[in-house]
Amino acid sequence: MPNRRQSAAILVLVFTLCLPAFSQSTAAEPLLAGVARIEITKPDIARVNDPCYAKALVLKQGDTTAVLITVDAVAIGGIGAIPDSFMQTVRDELRQDPGISPENLVVNASHCHGVVRSDSDQLVVKIVREAAKQMEPVRVSVGTAHEPRISENRRVYLKDGSQVDMRRAYSFAWDEDIAKVGPIDPEVGLLRLDREDGRPLAVVYNFACHPIMNPPSKGSSADFPGYASTLVETAFDGDAMAFFIQGCGGDINPVRYKEVHQPPDAETLGYFLGTRVLDAAQELPRSDSQSLEIDHQILTIPRATDYQQRIDAIETERDKLVNSLRRTNINFKTFMPLLIQQKMNPEFPSAYAQGYLHDEQIERDDLKRLDAENKAQVEAYLANIKVMEELTRLNANLALLKRHQKETEEADSSTVSVEMCALRIGDFKLVTFPGELTVEVGLNIKKQIDDPGAFVAGYTNGYIYYTPTVAQRTNTGYAQEDCDTLVAPEWQELFETSAVRMLRDLAESKE
Numbered sequence: 001m002p003n004r005r006q007s008a009a010i011l012v013l014v015f016t017l018c019l020p021a022f023s024q025s026t027a028a029e030p031l032l033a034g035v036a037r038i039e040i041t042k043p044d045i046a047r048v049n050d051p052c053y054a055k056a057l058v059l060k061q062g063d064t065t066a067v068l069i070t071v072d073a074v075a076i077g078g079i080g081a082i083p084d085s086f087m088q089t090v091r092d093e094l095r096q097d098p099g100i101s102p103e104n105l106v107v108n109a110s111h112c113h114g115v116v117r118s119d120s121d122q123l124v125v126k127i128v129r130e131a132a133k134q135m136e137p138v139r140v141s142v143g144t145a146h147e148p149r150i151s152e153n154r155r156v157y158l159k160d161g162s163q164v165d166m167r168r169a170y171s172f173a174w175d176e177d178i179a180k181v182g183p184i185d186p187e188v189g190l191l192r193l194d195r196e197d198g199r200p201l202a203v204v205y206n207f208a209c210h211p212i213m214n215p216p217s218k219g220s221s222a223d224f225p226g227y228a229s230t231l232v233e234t235a236f237d238g239d240a241m242a243f244f245i246q247g248c249g250g251d252i253n254p255v256r257y258k259e260v261h262q263p264p265d266a267e268t269l270g271y272f273l274g275t276r277v278l279d280a281a282q283e284l285p286r287s288d289s290q291s292l293e294i295d296h297q298i299l300t301i302p303r304a305t306d307y308q309q310r311i312d313a314i315e316t317e318r319d320k321l322v323n324s325l326r327r328t329n330i331n332f333k334t335f336m337p338l339l340i341q342q343k344m345n346p347e348f349p350s351a352y353a354q355g356y357l358h359d360e361q362i363e364r365d366d367l368k369r370l371d372a373e374n375k376a377q378v379e380a381y382l383a384n385i386k387v388m389e390e391l392t393r394l395n396a397n398l399a400l401l402k403r404h405q406k407e408t409e410e411a412d413s414s415t416v417s418v419e420m421c422a423l424r425i426g427d428f429k430l431v432t433f434p435g436e437l438t439v440e441v442g443l444n445i446k447k448q449i450d451d452p453g454a455f456v457a458g459y460t461n462g463y464i465y466y467t468p469t470v471a472q473r474t475n476t477g478y479a480q481e482d483c484d485t486l487v488a489p490e491w492q493e494l495f496e497t498s499a500v501r502m503l504r505d506l507a508e509s510k511e
Contacts, residue, residue, distance in 0.1 A: 029062035031290050031425075033193050034135035035202050035241040036127040040072065040116045042081065047219030050226050052114040054124050055243055057193075057202050058131040059425060061292035065100050066423060067128055068204070069107040070243045072222040073116045076109050076434070078463030081118045087461060089121040090128075098132045103296035106421050106432060108245050109459045112211040112223040138193040138201055140287040140426030142453050145188040145280035150224065150269040151209040153182030153439065154253040155472070155479055162477030165251065166258055169396050169480075171389035184208075184252055185439050187446075188276060189245075189455035191428040192284050200240035203232055205277045206430065206455040208247030208439055213254040213266035224254065227270025228277060235278050242277070245430070246459045248442030250466050251481050287426030287453075293509050295422040295502055299495065300415045302488040307405035314398045314478060321387050321394075326380040335381045338374050350374065397483040404465070404486055416486055419461045420495075422502035427453040429506045431499045432460035435467030438481055441492065445499050454503045467491060 037055040041048055052072035059066045069090075074080035076087065091102035107124075117123065154166040159179045166172050189206035211223030222229075229242035254269055330338065341349040348356050350370050358364060421432045429451065437458035445456050458467070468481040470489040475482045 030137045031140065031292055032060040032135040033138040033201055034058045034131035034133070036131040036134075037241060038123045038127050040120045040123055041220055042115045042117050045115045045220055049214055049218040049221040052112070052116050052220065052222045052226070054120060054127060055241060056124065056127040056131045057204070057241075057243060058128060058135060059292050060132075060135055064104075064292050064294065065132075066104045066292060066294045066425075067094070067100060067106065068243065068245075068423065069105065069124055069128065070245065071107065071109050071116075071120065071124070072112050072114050072226060073109050073120070074111055074113050075459060075463035076107055076461060078465070081116050082109075082120055083118060086121045086124075090124055093121075093125040094128055098129060100128070100132075103421075104294050105461070106294075106423055106430075107461055108432070108457055109463070110211055110222065110225045110244055110246050111249065111436075111459050112221065112225065113215040114222050115220040136201070137196050139196075140290050140428065141192040141194065141284035142287045142427040143190045143280060143284040144452060145190060145205075145276045146186050147188050147207065147273055147276040148184065148186035150255055150272050151184050151186070151249075151252050152255045152257070153184055153251055154210075154257070155182045155251050155481070156180070157182070158477060163472065163475045163479055164393065164477045165479035165481065166253060167396075167480060168258065170393040172258060174386065182251060183439060183443065185248065185443055185446075187455075188273070188280070189247075189428070189430075189453075190277065190280055190284060191425060192240075192281050193425075200236055200281070202243060203236075203240050203277065203281050204243040204245060204428070205232075205281075206245040206247050206457060207273065208249040208442060209252045209254060210249050211246075211254070211266070213257065213264050213269060217264065221266065224266040224270035224273060227267050228274035231271055231274030232278050232281070245455075245457050248437035248439050248456055248458055250436035250438040250458065250468065251472070251479075252439050287428070289424075289426045291424065291426065291509065293422075293424035293506055295505065297420050297498065297502070299418050299420050299498055301418060301491045301494055303408050303411065303414055303416055303486055304404070304488045305414075306488075307401055307408065310478075310483070311398065311401050311405065313476070314394050314401070318391060318394050318398075321391055325384050325387055328377050328380045328384065330377045330381055335378060338378050339382075342375060342378060394478060397478045397480060400480065400483040404484070408486065416464060418464055420498060420502065421461060422499075422506050424506040424509065429454045429503055430457055431455075431503050432457045433467070433495060433499070434458070434460055434462035435464045435487070436481070438466070438468050438472060440469050441467070441496065445496055445503070448496070448500045449503045449507075451503065451507055454507070456499065467495070 057068040077084040094100040191204040214221035225244035232242040442456040473489040
């Protein structure tokens with residue numbers, strides 16, 4: 001009969017031999033994934049610079065199936081060619097075949113301004129079914145990259161405390177009026193899924209910036225995300241499919257968006273981003289978790305009620321500006337030569353220096369009087385130009401306010417119901433929203449959650465226009481984000497609170 005020491009050794013041996021079987025029986029089910037894509041560019045448009053795609057990533061673990069879809073389009077409904085019925089059609093079709101729960105679909109629009117087919121819903125259904133048929137076991141790697149070179153905040157703070165934005169629809173603020181610029185989010189959220197043999201199947205990257213560098217001059221384009229994804233896919237020899245997830249880019253433009261000295265070009269920006277993604281994706285650490293989780297909720301947000309107040313304020317400001325226009329003796333033809341003369345030589349603008357230095361007092365006095373009169377005329381004309389630019393900006397944003405006021409008055413509810421999703425793939429966590437989230441919203445959520453694997457996406461599962469911060473929403477300078485919106489300022493706290501809770505719930509979930 002074994003002694004006490006031998007008995008203990010036998011127990012340790014038995015426990016050690018049984019441990020692998022115990023761990024295997026309690027471990028999570030294997031994570032499966034499949035990918036597919038299809039071109040959705042409208043076939044009969046006059047000019048195409050590069051193709052637009054819809055891509056599907058189908059994930060399955062045990063009884064849970066989740067689908068991540070990216071679409072090279074301006075929005076999922078609301079504006080552009082994709083109809084408002086898109087989400088319902090895709091959900092109904094996929095619930096029937098292959099039996100995917102409607103709440104488990106996450107569809108993100110890149111917000112590029114490519115021209116796509118109106119039947120994109122049927123094409124998306126096709127690729128999801130295709131991806132679901134070719135799923136295979138995958139392993140998850142998660143991390144981040146840093147790309148500060150390709151984006152800028154299109155809003156600036158003026159010295160009077162207001163904010164204005166940069167659009168091609170109107171002139172930008174004058175340099176001497178700008179006090180500071182808004183922030184950007186240079187973080188790129190990364191997820192890589194590898195096959196069992198180590199080859200990558202999918203690279204998902206989340207980044208915040210409007211893809212609006214190519215159109216309209218170059219025709220339909222997927223813009224910089226298209227170039228970035230092509231670079232990644234080419235570098236991986238076609239083994240991996242790249243998925244761009246638009247982040248909180250509501251007030252983020254591609255850098256030098258209003259450049260007039262060279263043609264706008266998204267290709268360089270795309271290669272900058274794609275190189276960052278590729279370099280980081282090849283070095284991502286394996287995720288401790290390999291679990292798949294998805295959460296879904298409907299958030300009720302109050303509609304804006306201050307349209308008339310803001311409309312009245314803009315119209316009052318517009319009247320004030322019109323009344324401030326100054327009388328001038330010059331027109332543009334005479335303004336430009338005078339301006340150049342004054343800038344070239346402020347001391348002697350109207351003649352050679354000799355004339356000003358002549359001994360004859362009368363000639364010198366005549367030139368000085370002429371210079372003073374011309375300077376006053378140029379200053380008045382410049383002031384009128386500035387007023388014209390401000391009027392153009394106010395008129396553009398006034399039209400947005402009036403459009404949304406009409407839509408709100410015709411609505412049958414004082415609230416807007418929007419869909420939020422929270423998706424976890426290993427240590428990669430993503431919370432989504434259908435609005436054009438401005439960058440500070442995403443930065444606030446990331447700061448609160450303090451999780452290097454947590455990211456935020458707008459433009460997902462619908463479209464409700466811009467969703468600015470409270471400070472932006474009540475801005476007296478009037479920018480597109482302030483005026484092209486359906487929601488009351490209270491929306492921000494409601495969303496941020498829900499987003500943080502959903503991300504924390506994902507982080508606390510166990511395999």
